[in-house]
Amino acid sequence: MPKIKENHNNNSYQIFDLNYNTTYYWKIVAKDVKGGVTNGPIWSFTTNQSGDIAKAKALISDLRNIVLTIHDYKGIGVPGIVDTPFQRFSEEIEEKIVPDLSETMQRVGFIINCISQTTGSGTFNFTYTEMNYNLTITQVENQSCTFEGYISNEKIDEGSIIVQFNNNNQLTSGNINATMKTKDGNLVVGGNFNATYFSDSNPLKTLSIKGNITSSYLNIDFNQTGLYVEFGEFYDTPKDRYLPYLVKLQIGGKITTTTIQAEGNLIGDGKLVNLPNNATNNPPTNISFTGTFREMKDGSPTGAYFTGTISAQNLNPDDYNPHIPDGPDNYSKWQASFNGHIEAPKRPKIDANLSILHDEYQLYKIQAGYERTNPDGSKVWLKTYQEAQSYYNEGIEIMEVYMKNQDNLTLYFKVDGNETGDNTFTGCIKNNIGANLADLYLQSGIPMVRYSDGYIESIF
Numbered sequence: 441m442p443k444i445k446e447n448h449n450n451n452s453y454q455i456f457d458l459n460y461n462t463t464y465y466w467k468i469v470a471k472d473v474k475g476g477v478t479n480g481p482i483w484s485f486t487t488n489q490s491g492d493i494a495k496a497k498a499l500i501s502d503l504r505n506i507v508l509t510i511h512d513y514k515g516i517g518v519p520g521i522v523d524t525p526f527q528r529f530s531e532e533i534e535e536k537i538v539p540d541l542s543e544t545m546q547r548v549g550f551i552i553n554c555i556s557q558t559t560g561s562g563t564f565n566f567t568y569t570e571m572n573y574n575l576t577i578t579q580v581e582n583q584s585c586t587f588e589g590y591i592s593n594e595k596i597d598e599g600s601i602i603v604q605f606n607n608n609n610q611l612t613s614g615n616i617n618a619t620m621k622t623k624d625g626n627l628v629v630g631g632n633f634n635a636t637y638f639s640d641s642n643p644l645k646t647l648s649i650k651g652n653i654t655s656s657y658l659n660i661d662f663n664q665t666g667l668y669v670e671f672g673e674f675y676d677t678p679k680d681r682y683l684p685y686l687v688k689l690q691i692g693g694k695i696t697t698t699t700i701q702a703e704g705n706l707i708g709d710g711k712l713v714n715l716p717n718n719a720t721n722n723p724p725t726n727i728s729f730t731g732t733f734r735e736m737k738d739g740s741p742t743g744a745y746f747t748g749t750i751s752a753q754n755l756n757p758d759d760y761n762p763h764i765p766d767g768p769d770n771y772s773k774w775q776a777s778f779n780g781h782i783e784a785p786k787r788p789k790i791d792a793n794l795s796i797l798h799d800e801y802q803l804y805k806i807q808a809g810y811e812r813t814n815p816d817g818s819k820v821w822l823k824t825y826q827e828a829q830s831y832y833n834e835g836i837e838i839m840e841v842y843m844k845n846q847d848n849l850t851l852y853f854k855v856d857g858n859e860t861g862d863n864t865f866t867g868c869i870k871n872n873i874g875a876n877l878a879d880l881y882l883q884s885g886i887p888m889v890r891y892s893d894g895y896i897e898s899i900f
Contacts (some may be wrong), residue, residue: 462486469851480668491894494848494878496869500889502820502845506900532699537658540622547597547620551575551587555601558585587618596621599629610637616651623771625656638673643684646670657698665692665705675720686710701741704731715761723757723772735784741887744784752776755799768801775799789813802835808843821846848872853880 444809466784468480518883550573554566558579566575572591579585589597599618606612615632622822631651638645650666652659668691692705708727715721729752735744754775764770790812797805808829811824837857844850853867865887867880878891880899887899 445471479587483667492847492871492875493662493717493878493891495849495871495897496891499822499827499845499849499869500878500897500899501850502822503851505737516837532697532842537697538626540624540627540655540658541653544627544629547571548618550838551577551597555579555585555587568628579833606637608637611635622655627653627655627658629653631662638682643673643682645669659694659696659787660850662693664694665690672712674712674720676720679812685712685720686724696736699736700738701734702731704729711757713758715763719761719763721760721762722780723752723754723760727752727759742785744787746780746782748780749779750778771801773799788815795840802833804832804834806832806839806841808841819846 455459463484463486465484467475467480470478470480472478494841497809507700527675547568548569550566552896554564554577557729558564559595562578564577564579566577567573567577569715574590576589576590577585577587584600585603586600587598590596590761597618597620599620601614601616603614604612605812612635613632616629618629620627620629629651631649633649635647636645637643647669648802649668650663652661654660657693669686670689672687672690673682674686676682676683686708687710688707689708689710694701694703697842698731702771706729709725710722711725713721719787728749730749732745732747735742739809751845753775755775759769760772762772766772775795775797777793779791779793781789781791783789783848791810793807793809795807797807799805809821809822810821811823822845824844824846829845832839839855840852841854848871850870851867852870854863856864860876862882862885865880867883868876869878869880869889870876876892878885878889878890881886888896889899890896
């Protein structure tokens with residue numbers, strides 16, 4: 441019997457070198473020393489999509505967790521979801537901040553209204569019947585006043601207000617210092633304002649308000665930026681008078697409670713646009729907001745925080761006329777974006793972004809992304825991509841979104857306003873060579889996914 445000689449090359453394959461949905465063939469060829477050849481039987485196997493299907497299921501799981509991150513602020517029962525303090529802050533708002541500020545501001549409004557009714561110098565008494573609240577105001581004409589508020593002969597409010605007027609009796613500056621009692625302790629209110637005018641008879645030019653409110657559990661600080669408003673003026677020919685228009689709005693401050701510290705700044709700019717037929721428009725040219733929210737415990741940040749930026753730009757403030765119907769030649773062009781970041785010690789870091797560009801009639805171009813960085817440094821992400829434009833077309837009532845994830849899977853879905861019921865939503869998940877891994881659909885209004893291995897589950 442001839443001997444088999446190993447006189448051919450050996451090839452080996454690792455499993456990760458194989459392609460999905462591919463049939464591989466092999467056979468053994470034996471050669472003897474005399475040159476004889478013996479061919480063995482042909483063997484074959486076909487790879488399937490099981491690896492990509494598992495990745496598709498992971499994609500849906502990650503998509504579900506994104507929604508739960510936003511919806512379930514405490515992250516209870518959802519492993520890996522950042523535990524944010526917003527739920528606890530909302531409870532504090534509902535149980536303490538809103539009731540205390542609401543009651544206090546109600547009395548402040550009553551005090552200011554009473555002061556506006558006083559003339560000359562002297563002592564004036566007022567009663568807020570619904571609250572059984574008695575107010576005494578001692579005033580020095582056109583300069584300052586002090587006040588004391590009582591309920592059932594118990595003094596609960598006291599403070600002073602100093603104001604200045606110009607020659608036209610317009611309020612130009614002032615400050616307030618007051619201590620107001622609440623069920624959770626005293627609120628101390630301090631603030632000042634300054635105002636300028638174009639002339640003694642024309643509109644307000646600038647207004648600046650700064651101040652703070654403090655208590656045992658609350659500190660609202662508007663001393664750095666506060667509220668600043670700047671106006672321009674124009675002559676309204678049909679009405680034969682000067683009117684104001686907004687030039688700039690800026691609001692900034694910091695709020696600290698027992699559960700959260702929030703710091704933010706809002707800036708908006710506007711301009712005056714003259715339109716045909718003596719019409720005018722005062723559109724915003726850009727708006728931006730930046731804010732940071734930190735979790736607090738025992739008076740110190742815990743390390744968990746959320747920061748976000750929202751911005752918007754008006755792309756055609758001089759060309760759009762809101763006084764005539766919108767159409768292909770007359771519509772507002774704009775772009776807006778949001779970027780956010782959440783992180784906490786020993787928890788995943790989450791980044792998200794959304795931007796919309798509206799520079800074609802009835803068409804809104806969408807870019808969106810989500811990225812989670814796990815404590816071990818690995819990343820999970822889902823983002824729109826440039827090769828396929830995600831959009832919403834208002835004219836035909838269709839939205840299409842194309843996204844890819846870290847495994848190079850493509851998620852596609854379509855919302856069609858021309859359809860009805862469960863037919864309004866369709867979609868799919870495909871791998872990098874275009875093989876279909878799952879179908880997305882509605883079942884009695886519930887978003888569902890059917891994988892190519894037959895498994896079905898709800899998306900959310």
